[in-house]
Amino acid sequence: MKQIDICYKYDGSFYGMLCCVFESFEKKEMPIGIFDRGGSLFLVKNIKTDDIKAERVLKGVQDKMGIIGVEYVRLAYLASIKDKEIAIIHFIKEGLNKGKKFIEEIRTGFGPIKKMVAGSINNIFLAKIQKGIDLLLLEKQRFIQFVRFSEVYNRALVSIIEPEHQVLPLLADHFVQRFPNEQFLIYDKTHCLGLIYTNKEVRIERIEDYQMPDLSNEEKEYQELWKMFYDTIAIKERKNEKLRMGFMPKKYWENLTEMQ
């Protein structure tokens, strides 16, 4: 692949990104950057999203790296990684060469030990992908803990979160399985996306702006009860701010009912 002084621009979708991968492989070129919003000083090539091309990429990944390879590409896409599209191209390129063992290698940081220690340019991208996916999965776990619903619109549950990564697709299963008979919305304010579950169907939708509606007295009462429980359950002789912050970093406090 030769390095070219051109940027790709795509629509920001998963399939759109896969089409950038397709383009890069087909033309045997490595663009200097790939982005979905804003402009660039470099020459820009617009990449059209084409489902057939995208699925060809996925099939190639699955054939060579297995289903876990596809999962890696999907997770990497959801993670906030600097120059993530370029990193994903490197990841796929390397993976197509090495096959199934490759995922195991980067997951455990092992495999051909010597190479890992020596490091190479590709390893930097791979390490970035692994790190990004780790952080994404950690954040998913955090929101399984820290999503707080308010009951609004007559028994629907609404939560607003501000994640760094696109965690909504990863949260869907957990909350649907837990609350099969509820209706809920989890709004990701960072990425302007909403996870919506109504009538036993779940979907993710772009929502430009969303504000929490006014709360009923009953809802306010439960929130007060919860806050009071939270304050009461702490043992003041054991106060330990550092420990709390380690488990529940301050960046989540803004949307935690009990920390208001």
Next chain:
Amino acid sequence: MDMFEKLKILADSAKYDVACTSSGVNRDNPSDGIGNAKACGICHSFSADGRCISLLKILMTNACMYNCSYCYNRFSNDIPRATFTPKELAELTINFYRRNYIEGLFLSSGVIKSPNYTTELMIAALKILREDYKFYGYIHAKAIPGTDNDLIQALGHLCDRMSVNIELPSSESLIALAPDKSKNSILAPMGFIKDTLTENKHALVKYKKTPQFVPAGQSTQMIIGASPETDYSIIKLSEGLYNKYKLKRVFYSAYIPVVRGSALLPSIETKPPLLRENRLYQADWLMRVYGFESSEILDEKSPMLNPFIDPKCNWAVNHPEFFPVDINTADYQILLRVPGIGILSARKIVAARKWGKLDFMHLKKLGVVLKRAQYFILCSGKRAEGIKINESKVISSLLSKKALENYYGFKNGVQIGMFD
């Protein structure tokens, strides 16, 4: 009395219970109710003391007829009293659960009227949750000593975990401080739960439809520092409980003085022995996960855990004959004994050495704390470069400067006010 006041009183009275884990059982929701349970357990918040809030930890009532002197809820203590109705409690649990505040319910209680009556109240609350609301989330319930077996059994079919608090680590202390409870009244339900659990497991193999009985097992807790037991007798007791009663966990709770002017208890100004509690948890962990026996950790001659060094390091520096171990050949269980190697890094070592011989640089990448481990290991027969081994050097690498002075002080019998 309104809900706000009731919750405040009954949460305040429940807060000294330490166990708040929601782990040990997976249960799916067949889509006809609310909630499910995850074996890993989920913490939903952390209170100002840094402890996990997973369950709505609450008492059914704090109107207790007993007068255990270490207990905040003893009847002679002048505090406001409240009792939930089963319906109030179930409703509150569901409403907290729906908002993703909690993973389930931790229901304990003071003893009102009689142990049986108290347990019946608890059963009524859990029935509303499980049957009316079809709640599939986690429930931990206390078995009240003195309750009839058939009621304990009914309670056990409604919850995931049960616990009987052992309260104090010896029967002498129980007699002195908890005159209404005895060793037997505590151990009887524990034994009954264990036996019923075993039967239930057999029955489940035979008949699929058998209702489950406390699928996440039973646990207990004891108060540390209210009575004069040594750490050695405490961990021996725990070891016995793990072996004999198949407990999942023993929890330790540093005593927080709640009584003024008692001749039997530490004075009200006493700080809770948090460091001691922490060392006991470490020792407990060594027994449960690392395959240590209590007699390896402490003995009659040195019956207290050294507060200035963790028990695993302490064992290692006192057993030079065990080391060094070779990273490339030693068994998993042996690797676990090396300071600086934990469960995760030991597993990684075993997985990674299949690919080739490991050296010190690899170990670092695997997350081994070389600063500690280097004194105890070989890589393919070789020590880390420039390492000289003598006891003081090893110990000083494991401890901070300040802890080092204290460590020798403790070892030579000068205790520095730590457990006063």
